Structures are given as structure tokens and as C-alpha cells.
Amino acid sequence: MMRSLYSGVSGLRVHQTKMDVIGNNIANVNTVGFKASSVTFSDVFYQTIQSATGPNAATGAGGQNAKQIGLGANVASIVASITQTGGSQRTDNPYDIMIAGDSFFIVNSGGTNYFTKAGNFGTDEDGTLTIPSGAAVMGWQVDPKDNTKTVAGTVSPIKIVTPANLYSEPQATTNTYVSGNIDYKDTQIVAGASGKAANVEFFDSLGQKYTAKLKVNQNAVTNEYTVAVTDITDATGKSIFAKSNGATPPVYALNPAFTNFTFGGITYNPAINTTTGEVTLTGTGTADILQFDATSGKFKGIGTGPNPTGKGLNLVMNATPNPFKTVNIDFSSVTMYESGGTSKLEADMGSITPTGVSSLGSGRKAGHMTGFSIDTNGKIYGKYDNGDNRLLGQIAVASFSNPAGLEAKGGNLFAETQNSGSFDGVGHDVSSDGGSFITGVLEMSNVDLSAQFTDMITTQRGFQANSRIITTSDSMLEELINLKR
Structure with a gap:
């Protein structure tokens, strides 16, 4: 009689534990990364009333199974569904x-x-x-x-x-490229004319931006061109070679920080108008020549002679101190096709490859x-x-x-x-x-509400059934006590 009471108590206890787990699961239905847990039960130690016996051939008695009475239930495991991914x-x-x-x-x-x-x-x-x-x-x-x-x-x-x-960190520019088309019929680029302009931007190692102003003119041969630098300006558009004393009216002088530079075989030295601040660059040396194939109009190379091998011209700045690196200006993508007497040149920072434009060597400002x-x-x-x-x-x-x-x-x-x-x-x-x-x-949480509600129903019924065991056993004990009346 007492065994059923304690079995019912153990049943109530394990079902209460399961309800606690279900309650925690539902409470965390919207908890980020929560993993629902599940409960399993196991039966408890059995009291053996009679052990099992085997058949006896001598007496002709058959074998009998063991007679055992279980003593209730226990919680076997509470396991979280770790590997089940939530929504x-x-x-x-x-x-x-x-x-x-x-x-x-x-x-x-x-x-x-x-x-x-x-x-x-x-x-x-x-x-x-x-x-x-x-x-x-x-x-x-x-x-x-x-x-x-x-x-x-x-x-x-x-x-x-x-x-x-x-x-x-900023990076100094080491590669740029000029693209576009030079039309040999363009009167603006003939020898002695104003020339076709192209602005090449570049950074020094401090992240300061500069612009080299280039001018392309036709050489004595229609498929050969020279490239000269007319000025180099800072980010505000002012020549880096000019320096004002700040007076009114200002008096200009050469900036001692920028002495000279070389480009395409020419060494450029600046001179300045002290009143207007206008800078004039005078070059010495033999200029490198851009050559194009007279038949196809494609870029042939840079240099003198019938087989030029160069692709770019180097801009080398001389400054004190000198935060610049040598800038290679690649002209290999420029063509010489007829285009109605109009030329177009554009410059970009970076290197150009057979598969397209790369930012390698483009440099950058401080970020x-x-x-x-x-x-x-x-x-x-x-x-x-x-x-x-x-x-x-x-x-x-x-x-x-x-x-x-x-x-x-x-x-x-x-x-x-x-x-x-x-x-x-x-x-x-x-x-x-x-x-x-x-x-x-x-x-999100991997709690399945439909499964939790179903478990809640079965848990409630299990708890209810175990409580009936206790009340029924109590009634039986009451009848036993009433025998003496």
C-alpha cells in the first residue's frame, strides 16, 4: 500500500520537473540563440518478491518469471537541443x-x-x-x-x-596611366600650337594630393608626339613652386621646398614672376617621344628610333624633404585614330593591365x-x-x-x-x-511552441494521473483503518 503512495509522489516530482523545463523553454521562445531542452524519465529500482526460476525436469515443475514491484520514476536526462538551428x-x-x-x-x-x-x-x-x-x-x-x-x-x-x-595610412602614388585618342588631324596638337592637355593626379607619402599638368604636341613626324609638363599644382590649384610673403599686394618667390623635377628625359627648373606669381618651367635635355603605328594607329612605344620599347614616362620630384616617389605615367593605352579632328586624353591613378585597370600603385590620402x-x-x-x-x-x-x-x-x-x-x-x-x-x-530560439504545448498536455495528464494514485491509495488506507470500528 505504501509503495503506491511513494511511486505516485515520484511521478508527481518528475512531471513537475518536466513542466519546469517546458516553462523555461516557452519563457525563452524569443531569446537569441536559445536552445530548448527536453526531459526523459526512467523507472527506479524494483523490489523483487520472488526471483525467477527455471524448469525442473526431475519434478516436472515449469519455470516461473520473477515477481517485481517498481518503486516509481526518476529523471533520466535533461538534454538541450544544441545542434538544432533556430530560425x-x-x-x-x-x-x-x-x-x-x-x-x-x-x-x-x-x-x-x-x-x-x-x-x-x-x-x-x-x-x-x-x-x-x-x-x-x-x-x-x-x-x-x-x-x-x-x-x-x-x-x-x-x-x-x-x-x-x-x-x-596614406600612400605615395607610383603608377598612373593616360588613356584616350590623339587625332593627328587635330590642329590643337600640331607643333607650336597650344597642345592637348591632360592632368595627372598623384599623392605624396603624407597623403597630400598634387596635379601634374601635361601638354601633348605633335613632333615633326605625324605619328610622333612629345609630352611636356607646364606646371604642378597642389590640392588648392596653386603652383607648388610659388610662395607668397602674405603682404598686400603680395610678393612672390620660388618655394625653396621644391627645387626641380625630371620628366620624360627633361629636367625642369622653375622661374617665377615676383609680382603675379606666374611660374615658368624651363626644360633641359632630350625629350622622350610617343610613337604610334602609322598604319594601325595603335601605340608603338616611347623612345627614339624605329623600335621604341618604353610604355611610360617617369616623373621624379626633387624636394626638401622629399615625400614623393617616382611616378610612372603609362601611355600604352593611348591610340592615334581619326576622330573628326578632336583629341581626348584622360588620366587616372593606378596601373593598367591586359585584363583592365588595377589600383596598384595609385596611392591614397590619409583615411x-x-x-x-x-x-x-x-x-x-x-x-x-x-x-x-x-x-x-x-x-x-x-x-x-x-x-x-x-x-x-x-x-x-x-x-x-x-x-x-x-x-x-x-x-x-x-x-x-x-x-x-x-x-x-x-x-533565434529553436523552441517549437507546438511541441512544447503538446508536451505540456501530456505532462499535465501524467501529473494528474499520479495524483489520482495518491488519493486512491489514501482511500484504501482509510478503509483499512476503518476495519477496527
Whole structure:
């Protein structure tokens, strides 16, 4: 009689535990990265009234099964559905990341590494990538010997918005190219005429922008042309060779910082009108010649003689101090086709290749960070207003042989246990196991409300049935006590 009472009590207890788990699942139906748990039961130790016996051939007695009475139920397991991915919620927030795969983000709080599926990140005052509770998102840093890659070493906090990352270093221009067409019938380019102008922009190593003003004129031969420099100006359009004393009216002098320069075999020395500030460049030397094929109109080369081999002219600045690098101006894409007596020339920074234009050697000004992006491999790139994209770090992930063995710590965090497998402190690239990152998206809770409500119904019925066992056993005990009356 008493056994049924205690069996009913154990049944109530396990069903109450299951209802607690269901309640927690439903409470977290909208929690980012939450993993629903499920409960399983097992029966408890049995009391054996009679052991099993085998058949006895001597007496002719048959075998008998054991007679056992169970003593109730127990909770066998409470397991989180770690590997079941929740729904995707689009946020368009660059700090929100979802893992497409079985890996976990690595975060560090108080010197201890934890693991999470919730990718709703942000930054703190130091520019460190963090989760809402303040734990730092861990990953790999940029290789100091190759800033296009990261070093897969021991994970450390990823810093995005730091003083070093807010700016992009300027670069001096080393390559430019001139494109377009020179029409040999264009009267503007004949020898002695004003010439066809082309402005070539370039940067020095401090990020300051300059413009070399070129003039193309026809040589004595109709398919040969000379290129001269008429002036070099700064970003405000003023000649770099002129310097004003600031008086009214101003008196101009040569700028001692810029002495001279060479271009296309010619050394140019500036002279200045002290009243107007007008700069005149005088060149000495033999100019290199642009030659075109008289039959096809295509670029033939730069140089003298029938077989010129050059493709570009070098601009070499002489300054004190000298922040400039030699700028190669490539003319190989210029043609000499008939176009109604009109020529057109354009210049761009960078190099030109057979497959198209590249930015190699274009140079750039100093840049300010305007944002960042995270690719599918977790590499974080800073975006700058000078067109630069710089690698800032990479988010690493961790995987476990038995992710269901992780211990939930609250705050969407899990900790490793002896049964989950261990974290090696390094982690791996999310793509190494076929996974990827999706930015601007969050993984939502994987709670299935229809399944939870169904479990709630069966749990309620189980609890109700066990309570009936107790009340019925109580009635039977009451009848037993009433026998003495």
C-alpha cells in the first residue's frame, strides 16, 4: 500500500520537473540563440518478491518469471537541443552575426572562456567586440608580417574601434596611366600650337594630393608626339613652386621646398614672376617621344628610333624633404585614330593591365574609418574614406565532440565539461568544418511552441494521473483503518 503512495509522489516530482523545463523553454521562445531542452524519465529500482526460476525436469515443475514491484520514476536526462538551428531573424545590423553550422562563438568573461550561439554583438568604450553582458568576443589578430592575413594562435579579444584602426595610412602614388585618342588631324596638337592637355593626379607619402599638368604636341613626324609638363599644382590649384610673403599686394618667390623635377628625359627648373606669381618651367635635355603605328594607329612605344620599347614616362620630384616617389605615367593605352579632328586624353591613378585597370600603385590620402564589414569567414575589415579596406582581425569559433554535454551558465553562455570535449584555446576558422557566418542576421530560439504545448498536455495528464494514485491509495488506507470500528 505504501509503495503506491511513494511511486505516485515520484511521478508527481518528475512531471513537475518536466513542466519546469517546458516553462523555461516557452519563457525563452524569443531569446537569441536559445536552445530548448527536453526531459526523459526512467523507472527506479524494483523490489523483487520472488526471483525467477527455471524448469525442473526431475519434478516436472515449469519455470516461473520473477515477481517485481517498481518503486516509481526518476529523471533520466535533461538534454538541450544544441545542434538544432533556430530560425533566422534579419536585422541588417553589421554587429549581428549568425553561425551557419555547429560551431560556437568564443567569449571571455573574467578570464574564463565561454561559448555561445547568440551573435548579437556590440563594442565597448575600448572598441572591443563584446556581447550584451560585456564578455569579449575572442578571435585572431592580424599577422604583423602580412597584414592581409591573421595568425591562428591563442584567441584574444578582438578590438575594432581603436585609435590605431580609426585611420588608414596614406600612400605615395607610383603608377598612373593616360588613356584616350590623339587625332593627328587635330590642329590643337600640331607643333607650336597650344597642345592637348591632360592632368595627372598623384599623392605624396603624407597623403597630400598634387596635379601634374601635361601638354601633348605633335613632333615633326605625324605619328610622333612629345609630352611636356607646364606646371604642378597642389590640392588648392596653386603652383607648388610659388610662395607668397602674405603682404598686400603680395610678393612672390620660388618655394625653396621644391627645387626641380625630371620628366620624360627633361629636367625642369622653375622661374617665377615676383609680382603675379606666374611660374615658368624651363626644360633641359632630350625629350622622350610617343610613337604610334602609322598604319594601325595603335601605340608603338616611347623612345627614339624605329623600335621604341618604353610604355611610360617617369616623373621624379626633387624636394626638401622629399615625400614623393617616382611616378610612372603609362601611355600604352593611348591610340592615334581619326576622330573628326578632336583629341581626348584622360588620366587616372593606378596601373593598367591586359585584363583592365588595377589600383596598384595609385596611392591614397590619409583615411578615416567610415564603417566595417565581416565576411563569411569571420574576417573583419575596416572601411575608410580613402577607399582603403584593412583587415582588423578574425572571429574564431570552437567545436565540441559532444556539444550536448556543455553546461548552460545563463546569459546564453555555455561552459565546457568533462563530457563535452575540451577547447584547445585556439579554435578554428568557421569554414574549416563547412560552416559560415551570416552578417546582419541573428539565430533565434529553436523552441517549437507546438511541441512544447503538446508536451505540456501530456505532462499535465501524467501529473494528474499520479495524483489520482495518491488519493486512491489514501482511500484504501482509510478503509483499512476503518476495519477496527
